[in-house]
Amino acid sequence: MNLLDLDYMLGLVPVLLSYLPLTLEMAAAGMVLALILACLLAVIRVLAIPGLNAATILFISFFRGTPLLVQLFLFYYGLPQVFSALTEINGVTATILGLTLHFSAYMAESIRAAIIGVDRSQTEAALSVGMTNAQLMRRIVLPQATRIAVPTLMNYFIDMIKATSLAFTLGVTELMGATQKEAAGSFLYFEAFITVAIIYWGIVELLAWLQRRLEARFNEAYQR
């Protein structure tokens, strides 16, 4: 008895890889949108803008405090029931929306921590030479906050790529959905899911390599 049907697995790889672009598109769109939203939320929190600050705290509390799967179902199945205009929402859009809101809540906190983490005395030094708040943010604080935030943000990006697999519960045929279909047709569940696991793993390792290069570049200024 064969433990693994290797020929089947090798044949499966190109089939599954043809669904990879959709997975990466959802992750990339989610990451870009989540980053923009998270930066906004973080600045609101750091500057403690009245009114918006309380709303931001509530937003972060909800999207960090409920499962992503619940949020996805809420957007895809729940919202169209309340807002008839949203009956058109498709699974891909709902997934990107869910990933964006869910991960922006986490990322906002890590960006806020990074901004606070930049030595306060450098802010004073920038003020003392006559810079405005906007100038010192752009020239001194944000470049250093970016360096501090990269490792945690990359962590969320990795998590987000894997979380796109939940889109299959909304009927989207992406990497995970395709695997499920292939496995159901061949009954070779173990082979199919170990293959897709290796594909996810490979993507994440590629990203980890990218992260190491990015960090090395950011750390140049801090070598003793």
Place this chain on the structure above:
Amino acid sequence: MMVVEGLFKRFKGGVVLNGIDLEIKQGEIIVVIGPSGTGKSTLLRCLNFLERPDAGRIRIGDLDVDAARPRKADILALRRCTAFVFQNYALFANKTALENVAEGLIVVNRWPKGRAHARAREILERIGLDDKADAYPASLSGGQQQRVGIGRAMAAQAEVILFDEPTSSLDPEWVEEVLGLMKQLAAERQTMLVVTHEMAFARDVADRVIFMEGGRIVEQGPPSALFSTPRDPRTRDFLRKVLSSQAPLES
């Protein structure tokens, strides 16, 4: 040149500056001494609006700032005429030594990068760090970092440079090179207001020494008079304590 009237600052714990009047002349070197927690650093920080004074008036050049109701533009203008040297150097960690010195010229004075870097290079030569132009702060010694901090203040071409305990965070081996640079600036008659515990520096370099306690100026005068014949018992008490722990002043 710079006139401070009735400067008043209260923190949650109590009054830190209790009506400071001070006049600084062009080219004057003033050293402020006194026990810790008596408002010396707060005075400097208020002059640069790193702390916001509660009341008082600061005049420098054509600028006249009501400390209780400063306009944003006044604060920026005041900061441009008063450069600051920090106890912990506070260099921009993401910038090289050259960029640290040039940054204010580029961002605040809107100089083209080339011109700002040329000026910064001149300053690095004057402070003896031209070979460290491309080094980041993390790779510099404490003494070198503080000299870059002073270079950054020099670049601003401010009317007055405020030194907030510039040698207090330094290992003893680096203190001399920083004091040496400050003496060089003093010899060029750069107006400076220095908070320090270096009594020998005060005696050798200052035109005037100010003794502060409890948020007030208790006594001031030329170092020769203040160190040899202090009038106020609080000054005498402080000098006795400090001088017994430092090397004797007679040289």
